[in-house]
Amino acid sequence: MGEGLQEARLVAFLKKPGDKVKRDEPLYQMETDKAVMDVESPYEGVLLEWLTKEDVVLPIGTEIAKMEVAEGVREMPVGHEMPKKEAPVSVSSQVATIEDGEEALAVEARRAETARNRDIPPKTRRYLKEKGLLEVAHLIPSKTQKLMPEDVDAYLAAQSAAAPTAPPSAAVALKSTAEYEEFALSQRQRTLSYRLARGAQVCVPGTIMTECGWEKIEEAREELKRQGGEFQPSAFTMMAWCVVQAMKDHPKFRSIMPNENTLRTYKHVHLGIAVALPGDELVTAVVPNADTMSWREFAQAARQQIELARNGQDQATEATTLSITNMSAFGLLNAVPVVVSPAVATLFLGEPYWKAVPKMGGFDFSRVVMLSLTFDHRVINGVGAANFLNDVKAKIENFSF
Numbered sequence: 001m002g003e004g005l006q007e008a009r010l011v012a013f014l015k016k017p018g019d020k021v022k023r024d025e026p027l028y029q030m031e032t033d034k035a036v037m038d039v040e041s042p043y044e045g046v047l048l049e050w051l052t053k054e055d056v057v058l059p060i061g062t063e064i065a066k067m068e069v070a071e072g073v074r075e076m077p078v079g080h081e082m083p084k085k086e087a088p089v090s091v092s093s094q095v096a097t098i099e100d101g102e103e104a105l106a107v108e109a110r111r112a113e114t115a116r117n118r119d120i121p122p123k124t125r126r127y128l129k130e131k132g133l134l135e136v137a138h139l140i141p142s143k144t145q146k147l148m149p150e151d152v153d154a155y156l157a158a159q160s161a162a163a164p165t166a167p168p169s170a171a172v173a174l175k176s177t178a179e180y181e182e183f184a185l186s187q188r189q190r191t192l193s194y195r196l197a198r199g200a201q202v203c204v205p206g207t208i209m210t211e212c213g214w215e216k217i218e219e220a221r222e223e224l225k226r227q228g229g230e231f232q233p234s235a236f237t238m239m240a241w242c243v244v245q246a247m248k249d250h251p252k253f254r255s256i257m258p259n260e261n262t263l264r265t266y267k268h269v270h271l272g273i274a275v276a277l278p279g280d281e282l283v284t285a286v287v288p289n290a291d292t293m294s295w296r297e298f299a300q301a302a303r304q305q306i307e308l309a310r311n312g313q314d315q316a317t318e319a320t321t322l323s324i325t326n327m328s329a330f331g332l333l334n335a336v337p338v339v340v341s342p343a344v345a346t347l348f349l350g351e352p353y354w355k356a357v358p359k360m361g362g363f364d365f366s367r368v369v370m371l372s373l374t375f376d377h378r379v380i381n382g383v384g385a386a387n388f389l390n391d392v393k394a395k396i397e398n399f400s401f
Helices: 103-117 122-131 134-139 149-162 187-202 215-227 235-248 295-310 382-397
Strands: 007-013 026-031 036-040 045-050 056-059 063-070 091-097 173-176 181-183 205-213 255-259 262-265 271-277 281-287 322-326 345-349 353-359 362-376
Touching (some): 026 063, 056 187, 205 382, 215 362, 235 271, 235 322, 235 345, 271 295, 281 295
Antiparallel strands (some): 007 026, 026 036, 205 362, 255 262, 345 362
């Protein structure tokens, strides 16, 4: 999966102890600096136990799980079932590991196709789209062969229950001296640190910035307030909608490099939004397929996904190619954002301010913000980045709903 790869993050288990597993069926998900991918079982049998935990970074070669496997299964042709009367009764225990191989990459390429082929009734599909989960439908367990809305509810409840609730102040010191204290990093911060460190090894960052008129956004926001009603999206949501529209016309910002020789361009926009949590922690909300939504659908989906992120659910995947970081509430006018692997760009939004514009006999004043874009120069060159940023700027300065 890449020369010199020393470790990978185990994202999630896809099977439970006691589950029957077929050969080539996904067992768990792992993340490298290049992608999040499913890892397939090399055996057919029964999963006995997991030997590690979810959401941890592990060295290559770490034992992941134990399986009980019938002898001779590995020699069977793929797709050929052994007759029951000839099935051997002896079993062996095998260990699945994170291996430095190419098979897992092939799985990731088939992932979208698997999701499309799953038996999902139209009612459930609409519900998945409403919850922003259509892209991960293939990961949601179901009680029957069909995925039902109650399965989606159970998945969301499990995700919410798994989110840590203890405040950072509850952390126990690992070491305390007269001069300092040491604390264990939270799992969320360890995950972010891992992505940043892996990204720093491959990303070649470049940063450009521009001043952008903000008056149309504020006018639209005031108009919605005058109209009243429950639909009251923020100025930031309006700005994010402009970014989605620009990404439609700039495929490089919907792309990643799964390896050094390949550019993968996603057909839809999966917009990332950085969400700050108490204790200076950071997770990413994702609005999947944002380009297929109407303005109202996008605003509602963004609110739902941000709320999930505030409950501790990080939603970033390899398809989250660009994220927006909104620092306008902290009094910051400008900054140089960091690209978090495997994304190719991060867009910073600063606090609106008044700009003096000279005119005959004095000054006019206009409301502006700074937009700062950091991009992976391996994927996007300077002119392409400038064209994209200017397109975002034009859409913000001419915003209407």
